[in-house]
Amino acid sequence: MQVELYDTLSRQKKPLEPQDNTVRIYHCGMTVQSRPHVGHLRGYIVMDALRRFLRFKGYEIKLVQNITDIDDKVIEKSAAEGIDWRMLAERNTDELLRVTDALNIERPTVMPRATQHIEEIIDLVSKIIEKGHAYESKGDVYFDVRSYSKYGKLSGKNIDELESGARIEPSENKRDPLDFALWKAAKQGEPYWYSPWGKGRPGWHIECSAMSAHYLGSEFDLHAGGEDLVFPHHENEIAQYEAATGNGFAKAWMHVEMLNLRGEKMSKSTGHLVVASDVIEAYDPNVLRMFTLRVHYRAQTEYTIEGMDEARSAWERITTFLAAAQQVLGEPALATEYPKLDAVLSDDFNTPKAMGLVFDLVHQGNEALASGDKDKLAEATVKLNLALQILGFKPRREEGVQDVKTLLDLLVRFRSELRAAKAFEWADKLREMIQEAGLIMEDTKEGTRIRFR
RNA sequence: GGCGGCAUAGCCAAGUGGUAAGGCGGCGGUCUGCAAAACCGCUAUUCCUCGGUUCAAGUCCGGGUGCCGCCUCCA
Numbered sequence: 001m002q003v004e005l006y007d008t009l010s011r012q013k014k015p016l017e018p019q020d021n022t023v024r025i026y027h028c029g030m031t032v033q034s035r036p037h038v039g040h041l042r043g044y045i046v047m048d049a050l051r052r053f054l055r056f057k058g059y060e061i062k063l064v065q066n067i068t069d070i071d072d073k074v075i076e077k078s079a080a081e082g083i084d085w086r087m088l089a090e091r092n093t094d095e096l097l098r099v100t101d102a103l104n105i106e107r108p109t110v111m112p113r114a115t116q117h118i119e120e121i122i123d124l125v126s127k128i129i130e131k132g133h134a135y136e137s138k139g140d141v142y143f144d145v146r147s148y149s150k151y152g153k154l155s156g157k158n159i160d161e162l163e164s165g166a167r168i169e170p171s172e173n174k175r176d177p178l179d180f181a182l183w184k185a186a187k188q189g190e191p192y193w194y195s196p197w198g199k200g201r202p203g204w205h206i207e208c209s210a211m212s213a214h215y216l217g218s219e220f221d222l223h224a225g226g227e228d229l230v231f232p233h234h235e236n237e238i239a240q241y242e243a244a245t246g247n248g249f250a251k252a253w254m255h256v257e258m259l260n261l262r263g264e265k266m267s268k269s270t271g272h273l274v275v276a277s278d279v280i281e282a283y284d285p286n287v288l289r290m291f292t293l294r295v296h297y298r299a300q301t302e303y304t305i306e307g308m309d310e311a312r313s314a315w316e317r318i319t320t321f322l323a324a325a326q327q328v329l330g331e332p333a334l335a336t337e338y339p340k341l342d343a344v345l346s347d348d349f350n351t352p353k354a355m356g357l358v359f360d361l362v363h364q365g366n367e368a369l370a371s372g373d374k375d376k377l378a379e380a381t382v383k384l385n386l387a388l389q390i391l392g393f394k395p396r397r398e399e400g401v402q403d404v405k406t407l408l409d410l411l412v413r414f415r416s417e418l419r420a421a422k423a424f425e426w427a428d429k430l431r432e433m434i435q436e437a438g439l440i441m442e443d444t445k446e447g448t449r450i451r452f453r
Numbered sequence: 454g455g456c457g458g459c460a461u462a463g464c465c466a467a468g469u470g471g472u473a474a475g476g477c478g479g480c481g482g483u484c485u486g487c488a489a490a491a492c493c494g495c496u497a498u499u500c501c502u503c504g505g506u507u508c509a510a511g512u513c514c515g516g517g518u519g520c521c522g523c524c525u526c527c528a
Contacts (some may be wrong), residue, residue, distance in 0.1 A: 072526080257528095258522065311477085352476095356475035359474095440489070440490085
């Protein structure tokens with residue numbers, strides 16, 4: 001099945017057609033001015049699942065995800081804290097990696113930092129100036145928006161309408177208020193790099209054009225990021241790269257919609273957000289993945305405790321089944337194909353439909369379990385395992401529970417004997433105590449079993 | 454003001470013009486010493502509203518109403 005994704009630029013679904021077997025993807029990462037929040041995580045989880053799916057489809061994936069470790073806010077916030085800007089950037093980068101690792105999100109193939117690509121950035125800025133699409137002004141360099149006729153093609157904006165929007169940052173250095181900085185002169189005490197225009201630092205959008213070009217070349221397959229980046233960030237990336245080289249930039253654009261909080265978008269500047277670290281402390285990593293993938297990536301959705309609790313219940317339905325199936329079938333096996341899943345994910349990565357299939361399998365498996373049909377059980381289980389793997393779920397059984405298994409078996413035997421002796425009071429007492437430790441004991445026809453919550 | 458998106462059960466959420474997936478929750482039943490899990494049944498004659506196209510509309514078109522995003526740093 002041919003994979004198609006909705007492309008923001010052409011405003012339609014577009015087949016993914018890499019030139020060779022490698023899919024080249026640039027995913028806009030964080031500006032590490034502050035701690036990662038759950039809104040960031042939505043995009044990372046979607047990309048992680050997409051990447052696993054494409055790998056399942058037989059592609060190699062080269063995923064470049066930047067860390068923008070220098071910008072105005074990084075400087076401001078580190079100054080406010082009285083620490084070196086590098087320390088702030090590294091601290092937030094570390095936290096991001098800690099959180100994404102915990103969420104079973106694979107690290108990108110390359111995770112380039114803006115400050116490690118100053119040379120490429122300067123080259124690109126120089127080229128834009130040479131082509132007449134940028135100008136220097138008192139140590140700053142600005143992109144000349146009016147010189148580039150295709151400006152606005154991604155976001156569908158019109159320069160003159162933007163102009164009348166009135167909320168544009170004025171600057172005496174700019175020729176036109178819409179022009180944006182490619183390079184910013186360093187003020188006293190600010191970090192700087194040497195450039196043909198004096199001491200300074202890159203503007204916000206240029207690092208992504210430079211790094212994507214450096215690692216992926218022109219016309220790479222997919223450029224992804226949050227919906228809020230469409231304008232101006234991605235619009236500017238296109239303008240910079242295409243104005244400098246005359247080559248096409250990304251072939252397709254994928255934008256993940258916002259995760260809102262109380263009806264509004266999460267935002268670093270207003271503090272209207274939920275910190276990522278808090279969420280992974282409170283919930284199993286699979287729960288956030290469930291919460292994320294049950295909604296299509298192009299639909300806005302709301303972060304709520306109720307939603308997370310609901311996702312937890314849903315996830316428990318899966319793990320409960322897996323534990324029961326394992327008791328009958330032994331160690332889990334994987335199907336090699338699952339055409340229905342392939343079809344729904346190939347159609348603009350419809351993960352909510354995929355979750356529907358997952359729960360259908362759980363239901364079929366439970367039916368088989370109830371009727372004692374071992375073949376049917378195995379069929380559902382192997383497909384389910386494949387689906388979970390493709391979507392990036394990681395049931396806990398893979399985490400070395402083996403070490404305590406003997407001990408658990410002992411407890412199960414103990415309860416069985418108490419029940420056989422009709423010492424129900426003690427049997428229940430044991431179950432309660434076990435539950436306090438976060439484990440659930442259940443009596444079934446096949447005997448008592450124990451599972452993690 | 455300009456551009457874009459969305460309105461589907463108590464809640465979350467899919468839905469290619471052909472007769473409303475799935476999850477959570479709730480109710481009834483089966484099983485059980487009790488519980489949990491699971492299974493069986495029920496839980497939207499209808500998809501914000503008004504009009505239109507069509508043999509047929511949640512799906513297409515137009516007018517309302519409401520909500521969200523972007524136009525400023527943002528995933």
